[in-house]
Amino acid sequence: MKTAFVLGALAILAGCTSLEPRGTHDLATVIARASGEVGIIDTSNREMIAVIPGLGDLSHASIVYSRDGRYAFVFGRDGGLTKVDILTHRIAGRILQAGNSIGGAINQDGSLIAVANYEPGGVRVFDSQTLKMVADLPALIGHGPDRSKVVGLVDAPGNRFVYSLWDSGEIRIADFSRSRTDPDITVFENIGIQPYDALISPDGRYYIAGLFGEDGMALLDLWHPERGVTRILPDYGKGEERLPVYKMPHLEGWAMAGDRAFVPAVGRHEVLVIDTHNWAEIGRIPVHGQPVFVMAHPDQRTIWVNFAVPDYDTIQVIDSETMTIIHEIKPGKGVLHMEFSPRGDQIWMSVRDDNQVLAFDPYTLAPIASLPLNSPSGIFMSARAGQTGL
Amino acid sequence: MIMPMPTPHDIPIAAILAGGLFALFLMGTRPAGAADAIDPRQLENFVLQDCGSCHGMTLKGGLGSPLTPENLTLFSHDDLVSVILDGRPGTAMPPWRGIVSNAEADWIANFLKTEGPRP
Incomplete structure (x- = not known):
């Protein structure tokens, strides 16, 4: 009787832990804004390992991570707050x-x-x-x-x-x-x-x-x-x-390189450069359209910019030292968000109207992954768990 | 973005005045690929996704007002067309003229007043 109970408990445990033990630091979550889903990406193997449905209206949704990097808290447009376990791929809690x-x-x-x-x-x-x-x-x-x-x-x-x-x-x-x-x-x-x-x-x-x-x-x-x-x-x-x-620009994160901060100008085709010692404007970089996200590569050498409709098929890359545009790529229609891997070996971007999450080598601009997901928007590396303000 | 911008004289004045019905007539009769032809599927996607970035993908509101039919009863069709094309000064609603053609604004106004997003 007792043995049977223990065996039963073991079987249940085995069922729960069918996933191998692993860390979360190379996992990312991506919002599928039109279908109320969140995709979980293994950025080491460059594959979509789960898609979690049932998260409500995710237009303009965003995600923060628990202190241990295991749970993603998803903030939906409709007031939904969902806690997703990115290891077991289950919803651990949800409220409106x-x-x-x-x-x-x-x-x-x-x-x-x-x-x-x-x-x-x-x-x-x-x-x-x-x-x-x-x-x-x-x-x-x-x-x-x-x-x-x-x-x-x-x-x-x-x-x-x-x-x-x-x-x-x-x-x-x-x-x-x-x-x-x-x-x-x-x-x-x-x-x-x-x-x-x-x-x-x-x-x-x-x-x-x-x-x-x-x-x-x-x-x-x-x-x-x-x-x-x-x-x-x-x-x-x-x-x-x-x-x-x-489209309203976004000020997520802090595009900073040395003592320069790069921010999107509102209603202008420009990225502004600010001296962080005295907060004075030290430059304006003319860009392809109205910037939405202006994000620094983790090594701070380059600044990556995406744009509002109708110019949202383009990404431009700025050299933070010379403050000039050194690359331009056209990943597809509706590039809504970009996110670097924590140490900057990859950049991931969501291409909404192509229903693709793409990854590139930020140094060679070579494509390294293309993962289908319905209307992807925000991408959130779990490494955000350890960062203030993200 | 959606279509090449038609020059103003491409749009018959009647299309603007007669509103939705005429837009439907245009959709049914214009050959595909004409300068001001309308692609309803693409336009609906534009409304839900791009208008939706401020108004919510279900159009129930966000930084921008809700755009469901019941929230738009105080606006006539022509009011909506003019708000879409010329914006609302003092608010974050931009003028979309140059991106959205007159005929497309007409279609969008009709879509918002009568249909809205499918549940």
Whole structure:
């Protein structure tokens, strides 16, 4: 009887662990935006090892990773928050936490997941183990009842989250270091018109929000929040006619090379180069279209740029030293996102209308993989688990 | 992007005024490959994917307003055509003239008012 029980338990265990033990550091997840699926890619063998369905509306979805790199938290457009086990390829938890969402972040110690919501406007924070809500932070405009849409939510050192309010032009810090359920909120008003997205430097010190409603960007030094938010690049584009913006640029990550930061210009066919010592503009690089993602190769030698519709069949590569374009490739129609492998031996990109996830050798530009997936968009290497702000 | 941009005189004024029905008529009668011919499948993909980057792929809204038929009752067909082509100043809605032709805007307005994305 006892032996039978043990054997049965072993059989069940064997069923659960049919996958060989392996690390997660070479795994990536990819959003299939039209079908509500997430693909899991083994970047060492360059193959799609699983496609997980049932994740809802994944237009503009994004992913962060648990501290151990095993779980992918998928933020859907429809307010869905899904915890996917990328080792067993199972959904470990799923909630619908709001009506309309734009992304999220995981805090420094990995215990909290925060989601930026458009509807109802605000941030909701969840226990990363159970997905139970621990804090609800409505983005009230003034004393309410109107709320702002929240954008540019990132994690910052000290178990803080930082985010921006599109409608009311604010940056807020929610500091969870004192309490897990009742964070201290710091509000910075009048930071600029319509912040559309934000990024944080890899060391977690600088939070920069891009502004859609006016030129320039808003900078917050998280070492010195008492100094308030300052405007950088205030003179950029003064008196120039902006082009229609067909897609909002993204400020994910930090395209930095040496002491230069590269950011997409809004409504212009330019990448801006900023001196990170004094935040002054030191160059504008004319590019093929309106940049969406501007991303530095991990070795910082090259900067890779993709573009808004109708120029989204093209990728340009900028030499970070000379600030000139050295390569241009046309991977296919609808190149929505790019992601480097952690040490930069591969670059992966999603080509939406070709239903392909492609990989290239970033040094030779030789294609090294082509994996079918329905309308792929964001690609997220699990190595993000160890990086602030991603 | 979708089609070569037709010159303004390629679009009969009546097409703009008569709205959706005339657009359907155009779709049925114009030979494929004409400068302002409409490819409904490609246009629907454009609406869901590219309009969807702000309005959501189900068109239930995002940074941009929801575009489901019930949310558009206050807009006439011609209002929508004009918003698509000329944008809404002061908001993030850009003018799509130059990317979307008049006939395509007409088709999109009709699609949004009557059909919307399939569930």
